[in-house]
Amino acid sequence: MRIGILTYHFPPEPAFIPGSLAEELAARGHEVRVLTGFPDYPGGHVYPGWRQRWRHETRGRGLTVRRVPRYRTGDAGVRGRMASWLSFAGSAALVGRRYFADVDVLYVHQPPAAAFASAALLRLLGRVPAVLHVPDVWAEAGPDGTDDGRWAARVRAAMTRSYRAATAIAVTAPSLRDAVIAVGTDADRVRVVLNWTDERIFRPGPAGPAARRLVRRDERCVVMYAGTIGARQGLETAIRAAAAVGKTMDLVLVGSGADERRVRGLAAELRADNVRFVERRSPLDMPELYAAADYQLVMLRDLPALRSSVPGKLQAALSSGAPVVASAGGDTAALVERARAGLSCPPEDWASLADRFWLAAHIPPPERAEMGRRGREAYLRDMSLPAGVDRIERLLREAAADPSRDVSRERDSHIA
Numbered sequence: 001m002r003i004g005i006l007t008y009h010f011p012p013e014p015a016f017i018p019g020s021l022a023e024e025l026a027a028r029g030h031e032v033r034v035l036t037g038f039p040d041y042p043g044g045h046v047y048p049g050w051r052q053r054w055r056h057e058t059r060g061r062g063l064t065v066r067r068v069p070r071y072r073t074g075d076a077g078v079r080g081r082m083a084s085w086l087s088f089a090g091s092a093a094l095v096g097r098r099y100f101a102d103v104d105v106l107y108v109h110q111p112p113a114a115a116f117a118s119a120a121l122l123r124l125l126g127r128v129p130a131v132l133h134v135p136d137v138w139a140e141a142g143p144d145g146t147d148d149g150r151w152a153a154r155v156r157a158a159m160t161r162s163y164r165a166a167t168a169i170a171v172t173a174p175s176l177r178d179a180v181i182a183v184g185t186d187a188d189r190v191r192v193v194l195n196w197t198d199e200r201i202f203r204p205g206p207a208g209p210a211a212r213r214l215v216r217r218d219e220r221c222v223v224m225y226a227g228t229i230g231a232r233q234g235l236e237t238a239i240r241a242a243a244a245v246g247k248t249m250d251l252v253l254v255g256s257g258a259d260e261r262r263v264r265g266l267a268a269e270l271r272a273d274n275v276r277f278v279e280r281r282s283p284l285d286m287p288e289l290y291a292a293a294d295y296q297l298v299m300l301r302d303l304p305a306l307r308s309s310v311p312g313k314l315q316a317a318l319s320s321g322a323p324v325v326a327s328a329g330g331d332t333a334a335l336v337e338r339a340r341a342g343l344s345c346p347p348e349d350w351a352s353l354a355d356r357f358w359l360a361a362h363i364p365p366p367e368r369a370e371m372g373r374r375g376r377e378a379y380l381r382d383m384s385l386p387a388g389v390d391r392i393e394r395l396l397r398e399a400a401a402d403p404s405r406d407v408s409r410e411r412d413s414h415i416a
Contacts, residue, residue: 001400002031004103004128006096008088008113010036010065011145012047018199019134024389026062033103034065035096037088040072044080054095056109059367068095078151080112089116096315097124102212105400106130107392108162115158122165129167129399133193133392134176136309160184167399170392173331174307193391194335194383197315200281204321204376207292211285214278215292221249222292223325226286227313229257234348236266237327241353249361251297254278254289290320294368295342295360300328302347310335318379323371325360327353341375 009015018034026032026135038056039047048051050162052147059065068091071083100106107124109120110132110232118165118403122130163185164171170193171177179186190341206216216222229235235253243249251274267275281289296317300306307414314332317324326333332346343360345352360368381387 001104002102002395003033003396004096004100004106005032005034005109006100006106006114006118007034007036007109008085009041010034010118013039013041015109016043017133017195018377020245020385021107021200022063022065024385025393028393030062032063032098034224035092036065036067036100037070038067044072045070066095066099068092075310080150085113087114088113089120092117092123093120100125100128103128105167105396107396108132110134110159110162111136111299112155112159115155115162118162118166118254119158123160126165127334130165131161131392131395132166132169133172133397134163134169134178134180135172135195156183169272170393170395173310174334179308180316190203191391191395193395194311194393195310195315196383196385196388197312197319198283199319199385202287202290202316202319204285204372205277205291207288211288211292214250214292215289216361217250217276219236221261221295222293223249223295223297223357223360224250224252224254224289225297225299226254226281226289227311229253229260229263231257231259232301232303232306233257233259233299234327235259235263235299237348237350237353238297238299239263239270239275239349240274241327241357242275243267243270244270244350244354245274245357245361249357251275251276251357252278252283252293254286256280280299286316287320290322291336293322294365295325296322298324298326298328298336298379300332300333300347302329306347307331315379315383318375318383319399321372323354323368323378324375325353327356335378336375339375340371341378342371400410 003025005018007018011019022032022034038050038052056067057064070091104126108130160183163180163183169180169190171180171190174192177190177192180190210286215224232282238251250356264277277411298311298314310331318341325338326336327347329347336344337343342355345356
């Protein structure tokens, strides 16, 4: 097939899903054309060595990437983001009509940032069938935490127009399916396609001596959190839980973020000697650190928007064969429980998490290894790169063959 891909972010930005999908589809023999912007995430400024211009195109075997300018000032507020999103929509519409004119099907990776561009292109390319891949839905508040009703309404309206114009929609979590249907989308056109991780990095392996020295100080159970220490994670809950169980286990936090100072301060205030902090490490180091710990901790706060969110660290842990302790609700907890890959408890409940920490420490090592094996098996079956691309490729083929076809007839019932 000739496949067009519209995505707001693309490598070298940390946009692993659209990047790996484009490479895999090209490797499978399709002609893939990507339309995206110039790399600027997360700082909001174009990467060194890059210059925005209209005619920038790179070609590889079966893969062409066309980049278009978008307005960037580094401003993370509502006005700055709105300007960037709308300018990308204008650039994509101007170039995309001709660039995608003869594709068989259009794939759109659509977080809220791509809403205006996808709505414009789907209107211009009305005869081209389209598959939307929705990793998130728009929350009521603006992107910087402000409650801007006009901003929210405009993004919501653009996303809803895209949902209704698409031939099929893939969502990254079961609860997202309900959210997309709730805005008036035909349920028969919506499928669940769980995200995958970078399997070149995250896979089972042994822990070297250096990793063990960094993570462990004795033979007690180690629960490790690896990732951002921010407002969405609510790691204060984990600090209180670890302090409550004392020498039963160690909590090791690897990473940094806006809330790091507050989380460190709470650990000091509670005299939680079993809590240790490790500076952010390269992703290449993480599999060994995973192997040196006994469990990986997945944390999400109790917020409505996060109940349909599956953080990427869950896929990374499962792919690595690491058992999981999940302090989260919604889809994240459901996936852990369904796979029998670890323990879960309600979010922002330190007493329940302390109970899970105690239980985790008393589970024998062979049973922990079995949790990790089941998690890896579930990942390979439902979340891996081949499984995810198979499902998206099937949607693309169905859409290209007949845009009016009811794509629900061959639904993957075990995850939909």
